[in-house]
């Protein structure tokens with residue numbers, strides 16, 4: 001031993017060579033890992049954009065979406081960069097001056113020009129989809145409806161973006177694309193596991209959509225939509241109830257309580273102390289209200305609140321008709337609906353109303369109790385408690401909350417047990433829940449039918465593995481040098 005140590009001390013090469021090998025080894029490992037990291041690092045992130053206008057019955061919103069240019073086909077990659085709410089009512093309200101419908105969009109479109117980088121303007125697709133308000137206008141007056149669409153088209157064509165069309169989307173599309181949006185944002189589509197059903201409440205229509213494995217889906221072709229996404233097949237049940245959005249449902253409920261000629265209507269769906277003069281024509285001015293429509297509606301009446309939630313629900317129940325069910329099972333109005341399969345995400349007005357009423361996490365019984373309490377609160381007190389809230393919304397929350405309760409339980413047949421499968425949501429990962437994102441993903445072919453190939457390891461995993469293997473090789477190398485060295489030096493000594 002002592003002899004060997006002496007030999008090492010005598011040999012000036014020994015420590016210098018080991019140090020050199022160690023330095024070279026570490027340098028080689030650092031160089032290898034750095035090269036691996038740099039080589040695999042995504043190039044400077046480039047983004048692409050898409051714009052969708054949601055022309056709803058009550059208002060229009062402009063959504064700007066953004067995604068990394070190289071990752072178009074990955075789930076969860078597209079996100080909402082900006083939303084601009086158009087001032088004024090929905091485009092269907094411009095039937096008396098259609099040219100103003102297009103003009104109303106200009107401010108938001110100018111804003112969009114600032115949010116999308118100039119060099120991307122020309123390649124950014126721009127879509128407008130109109131929903132139930134325009135469906136109703138087309139039923140009332142096709143000519144005016146075309147003029148409104150022509151007016152928005154003219155303004156959208158004048159923007160620097162790549163205009164792809166303005167059209168009325170069908171109720172099935174509205175439901176199915178809402179479903180795609182929430183499942184895409186949840187990153188559920190690629191996993192192929194369970195999905196979330198979509199409940200959308202608008203002003204003029206409401207949609208229910210969920211994946212079902214029911215054999216009986218063949219019962220109603222108009223309620224069936226199939227998709228193949230990322231290699232998984234989905235059979236969706238979807239239905240859009242025109243005239244059952246919360247604004248039209250309110251008109252229906254009021255019309256059903258009003259008797260033309262009467263000077264007042266005592267309404268259990270409005271808080272006590274609420275009193276507003278209305279014209280009968282404002283109640284009947286909708287193709288949704290057919291029955292009982294009088295020839296002469298030029299009378300006015302005083303709309304008086306009575307604040308009684310259970311009476312309000314009775315009144316609401318009467319707007320759901322039960323003409324008999326020609327299928328194995330129905331929701332309401334004779335519409336086919338297979339057994340509901342949760343979980344569900346409820347958005348748009350479902351969220352606005354339930355969030356305001358602080359009812360996003362209560363049981364069905366708790367919700368009923370809170371509704372009783374809210375409706376029986378006097379109107380002046382409600383106004384005092386919520387000074388910043390738009391008075392129209394505030395006055396309608398008693399009706400809206402009860403309508404949601406009734407629609408979900410009497411209509412869609414949610415029970416105390418299944419109520420808890422509903423989550424009231426506004427956004428998922430920063431993007432609004434709604435049909436617009438699904439619509440754009442579909443039209444830009446951003447959700448492939450088959451799952452794209454991906455490298456077996458993620459980038460971080462690849463670099464870690466590389467580092468680990470290099471270290472192992474280096475340590476083995478050091479050990480072998482260490483164990484060989486004495487023999488070499490001894491041989492040198494012998495020679």
Ligand SMILES: O=c1[nH]cnc2c1ncn2[C@@H]1O[C@H](COP(=O)(O)OP(=O)(O)O)[C@@H](O)[C@H]1O
Pocket residue numbers: 055056057058059090131132133201202203204205206245246247348349352353393
């Ligand atoms: O803050 C809010 N509180 C209550 N309701 C709201 C709020 N913001 C929007 N809403 C309501 O949400 C609904 C949105 O409907 P939309 O305009 O999308 O109609 P559509 O989908 O039937 O065409 C309208 O009834 C509107 O009044």
Ligand SMILES: [Ca+2]
Pocket residue numbers: 056057131201202203348
């Ligand atoms: Ca809507």
